[in-house]
Amino acid sequence: MRLARLAPVLTLLLLPWAAIACGDDDAPPKTAQPQVSASSLATATLSPTPAAGRVGGTMILATTTSTQDSGLLDALVPRFKDATGVDVKVIAVGTGAALEMGAKGDADAVLVHAPTSEKKYVDSGDLIDGKLVMHNDFVVVGPPSDPAKVRGAKDITAVMAAIATTGPFISRGDASGTNTKELELWKVANVDLKTVAGREETGQGMGATLNIADQKAAYTLTDRATYLALKKNLRLEILFEGAPNLLNVYHVYVVNPAKHGGVKETQARAWVAFLVDPATQQLIGDFKKAEFGQSLFFADAGKPETSLGLR
Amino acid sequence: MDALWEGFQEAVRLIVRGDAGLREVAWRTIVVSGSATLLAMAAGVPTGYGLARGRFPGRTLVLSAVNTGMGMPPVVVGLIVWLFLVRSGPLGDLELIYTKRAMVVAQFLIAVPLVIGFTAAAVQALPAELPDLLAALGAGRLRTLWLLAREAQLGILAAVMAGFGGVISEVGASMTVGGNIQGDTRVLTTAIVTETSRGENANAMALGIVLLVMAFAVNLLLTAVQQRRRR
Numbered sequence: 001m002r003l004a005r006l007a008p009v010l011t012l013l014l015l016p017w018a019a020i021a022c023g024d025d026d027a028p029p030k031t032a033q034p035q036v037s038a039s040s041l042a043t044a045t046l047s048p049t050p051a052a053g054r055v056g057g058t059m060i061l062a063t064t065t066s067t068q069d070s071g072l073l074d075a076l077v078p079r080f081k082d083a084t085g086v087d088v089k090v091i092a093v094g095t096g097a098a099l100e101m102g103a104k105g106d107a108d109a110v111l112v113h114a115p116t117s118e119k120k121y122v123d124s125g126d127l128i129d130g131k132l133v134m135h136n137d138f139v140v141v142g143p144p145s146d147p148a149k150v151r152g153a154k155d156i157t158a159v160m161a162a163i164a165t166t167g168p169f170i171s172r173g174d175a176s177g178t179n180t181k182e183l184e185l186w187k188v189a190n191v192d193l194k195t196v197a198g199r200e201e202t203g204q205g206m207g208a209t210l211n212i213a214d215q216k217a218a219y220t221l222t223d224r225a226t227y228l229a230l231k232k233n234l235r236l237e238i239l240f241e242g243a244p245n246l247l248n249v250y251h252v253y254v255v256n257p258a259k260h261g262g263v264k265e266t267q268a269r270a271w272v273a274f275l276v277d278p279a280t281q282q283l284i285g286d287f288k289k290a291e292f293g294q295s296l297f298f299a300d301a302g303k304p305e306t307s308l309g310l311r
Numbered sequence: 312m313d314a315l316w317e318g319f320q321e322a323v324r325l326i327v328r329g330d331a332g333l334r335e336v337a338w339r340t341i342v343v344s345g346s347a348t349l350l351a352m353a354a355g356v357p358t359g360y361g362l363a364r365g366r367f368p369g370r371t372l373v374l375s376a377v378n379t380g381m382g383m384p385p386v387v388v389g390l391i392v393w394l395f396l397v398r399s400g401p402l403g404d405l406e407l408i409y410t411k412r413a414m415v416v417a418q419f420l421i422a423v424p425l426v427i428g429f430t431a432a433a434v435q436a437l438p439a440e441l442p443d444l445l446a447a448l449g450a451g452r453l454r455t456l457w458l459l460a461r462e463a464q465l466g467i468l469a470a471v472m473a474g475f476g477g478v479i480s481e482v483g484a485s486m487t488v489g490g491n492i493q494g495d496t497r498v499l500t501t502a503i504v505t506e507t508s509r510g511e512n513a514n515a516m517a518l519g520i521v522l523l524v525m526a527f528a529v530n531l532l533l534t535a536v537q538q539r540r541r542r
Contacts (some may be wrong), residue, residue, distance in 0.1 A: 060409060069509050074493060091411045091490045104399040106408075207508030230510035262398050262406075 029262040058087040062099075062107035064177055065205030067250075068092035070296055072287055079283070080274050086267045092205070098173025102127050102253065105260025109267040111275070112222075113177035113250045115310055116184065126260075127253035133275050134284050134297040134309055135249045138181055140240040142209070142219035142226060149237040150219070158173035159240045160189035163219050164196045170213040170220045173201025177248070182221045188245070210234060223248050225296035229288070249300075249308050252276075276301035318516020325517050337521055340498040343411050344479040345418020347418030351474045354469060355423045359430025360460070365440070375432065382426025385417075386483025392417040393487045409490035414498070418486040422474035429473055434459065467538040472530055479526055499525075 005023070068071050068090065075249055077088045091098075091107065095114045101107040103126040110127065112118060121127045140150060153159045163169055164186075166239040172179040186193055193199065203211045206226040212222040214234045227238070252272050257263040274280055281299035289295050300308065325333045362374060392399050395414075396408040400482045437459060445455045460467065482500035489496035491505060499522040506515035 065508070068505075071509070077493070087495070089490055089492045089495065091409065091492075104397075106398045106403075205508050207510060211508075211510070233510040233512065260398075262403065 005116055014026045021105070054085050055266055056080060056085040057264060057267050058089060059108040059264045060089045060101075061109050061111060061147075061271065061273065062089060062091050062093060062097070062101040063111040063112055064095050064098060064268070065092050065207065066113070066178070066226050067111060069205060069207040070288075072225070072228045072297065073285060075283065076275075076280065079280070080271065083274065084267075086270060088271065090250065094172070094176030095180065099127075102255045104254060105263055108255055108264045109252060109271050110255065111252045112246055113249060114180040115249055115251065117177075117180050118251060118253070126256055128273065129269075130251045130253045131272055131276050132303060132305060133250045134281075134300050135247055136224045136295070136297050137241065138221055138246040138248050139224050139227060140219060140290070141213070141222055141234075141236040142239045143217040143255045144235060144237050145217070145241055148219065153240060156185060156240065156243040156245060157189040159266050160185050160191055164189070164191045168197055168198030168200065168216060168218040170209055170216060170218045171199055171201045172206065172209050173203050173229070174205075176206075178206060178221060178223060181246075181248070184282045185221070185245075186207040194303050201215045204256045210236065228292045230292070244309055247308055249310060250297075312352065315516060317513040321513040322517035322520035325497065326521065330533075331522065334516070335494070336497055336502050337501055337525060339411070339496075340479060340500075340522070341525065343414050343485075343498060344418060344475060347415045347422055347478050348471060348475040350415070350419045351382065351422035351426045352471055354419075355426025356430050356460075358505065359470070360434050360456075362427065363431040363434035364456055377424050377427045377431070383421065383424065384483070385421050385477075385481035386487065388420050389417050389484025389487035392463060392484065407443070408488065409492060409496060411489070411496055415490040416486050417488045418478035418481070421484060422478050422501045423479060425473045425477050426470045429470030430467055431462070431541070433463040433470065434496040436466065437462050465537055470535050475529060475533075476526060479522070479529075 017200060032254065039087050061073075062075065069092075073090050077090060080086060091101070093101070094116060095112040098107070098110050098112050098118060099114075099121050102110040103124070118127070118130070122130060129165055140156075140163075142148070142150060142163075148159075148162040150162055153162060171182055184195075186196070190236075200216075200218075202212050204212075206222055207230055209220060210222055210227065210230050211233070212218075214236050217235075219239075220236075224241075227234075229238075252275050254265065254268045254272055255263045255267040280299075281301050284297050285295055285299040287296055362370065362377070369431055392413065393408070395402045396405065396413050397403055398406075398408065400408075407416070441462065442455055442459065450458060480500065482504060483490075485496075485498055486501050486504065489498070489499040489501065491497050497505070499518050503518045503522070504510075505516045506518060
């Protein structure tokens with residue numbers, strides 16, 4: 001039969017199907033479900049910050065590109081899995097999209113860095129139990145030739161005003177935490193966006209945007225962690241840093257299970273507890289410190305918001 | 312230039328060393344895209360055949376829709392599937408979003424118009440009187456079908472190659488519905504995006520080379536089967 005000729009093709013195509021059918025670990029553990037909801041009740045009423053222990057299941061974490069592009073989450077997620085058995089599905093999008101996923105109940109927890117945008121979602125009750133996790137800072141990077149003479153400017157207002165006249169400036173343009181901060185800085189400097197010379201929006205993550213700014217010899221605003229992680233491929237230099245309103249603060253939230261039915265409360269709370277745990281905080285502070293000679297993130301769990309100039 | 316050369320060296324190193332991470336991502340890519348192609352074949356070949364041979368009102372409309380579907384941007388398919396499967400979407404309770412299964416669904420939808428379209432074209436290229444001829448020679452209904460499919464084998468295999476090539480190389484839908492989750496739904500194309508935005512250009516290039524080699528190997532196999540008949 002001619003079928004014999006097709007056999008290798010069919011086998012090739014059937015083999016993976018068999019594999020996906022047998023080996024797919026994505027299915028929610030149906031049998032463990034009642035147990036999970038029972039323990040979620042217990043944690044909700046008895047202990048607001050459950051200690052690490054076997055929790056199991058999966059959860060969706062909506063977060064920012066900076067935590068992914070810097071490699072931090074690749075270091076944290078496997079440890080969390082070891083400690084609790086929870087598979088974290090990390091969805092790296094801009095802070096705007098991450099918050100929106102939380103507001104729709106499409107995620108279980110969010111890790112974001114735009115306190116001004118976050119407030120709206122906390123007020124609406126979509127995000128609860130916010131915890132300060134860490135910070136680093138935003139820096140203004142640009143071509144070494146520095147046409148706007150940003151280097152040594154007296155404050156960030158002067159920096160933004162100078163860039164506005166010379167340009168070019170590459171913006172994320174994606175409602176991310178960095179983009180939110182950038183818009184805030186233009187506003188503080190009293191610069192009308194439309195008047196910024198050569199301002200372009202990429203609509204992409206921090207890594208991609210840095211690469212584009214580099215190729216175009218343009219200025220951009222970046223978080224320090226992503227810049228350091230990509231520095232070896234970039235000619236862009238840090239031209240301005242250290243102003244108090246350039247702090248980049250990360251909070252983690254649980255998506256309100258009372259508002260959104262499908263939320264995996266137990267897993268989400270375990271994730272929050274894990275992030276603020278002293279051992280994890282130590283890890284965050286030391287992350288790639290040896291490699292870069294400076295910290296990419298500074299651990300902040302337990303500190304008052306006011307210590308970072310918030311609220 | 313550096314990234315190209317370094318990427319090539321890195322690719323050779325990773326392949327020769329049998330890097331576990333690379334093997335995992337490559338295997339997952341084959342599993343997901345292979346499954347989607349297989350399903351698209353199962354649904355698309357009979358449908359394409361029916362469209363080619365059948366005569367019913369609205370046939371031209373359906374064929375046009377299929378032809379439009381052949382050029383459907385994967386990222387749009389991804390967006391639609393995402394909106395359906397996301398928790399707040401109509402099928403959110405299935406908890407399929409950000410799984411390999413969701414990726415198979417999206418890739419199936421991308422591949423199926425390709426398979427239908429190519430199959431229909433191949434079957435229509437057969438002489439119109441062939442079915443009657445086979446019937447006159449005493450072939451039963453099923454046997455006629457089988458013989459026709461055999462005649463159209465070249466085109467049907469081309470349909471499968473087009474479908475597989477379409478899904479293994481797409482990134483938009485896989486990114487949106489799969490989420491590019493490390494160790495779970497990260498496939499070669501989405502891994503390339505991640506490595507590029509991390510500035511790991513050599514790694515990205517290495518993954519790209521692996522993807523090309525894999526796509527080539529599968530097509531070589533299919534082409535070999537296809538062409539054996541010609542000799």
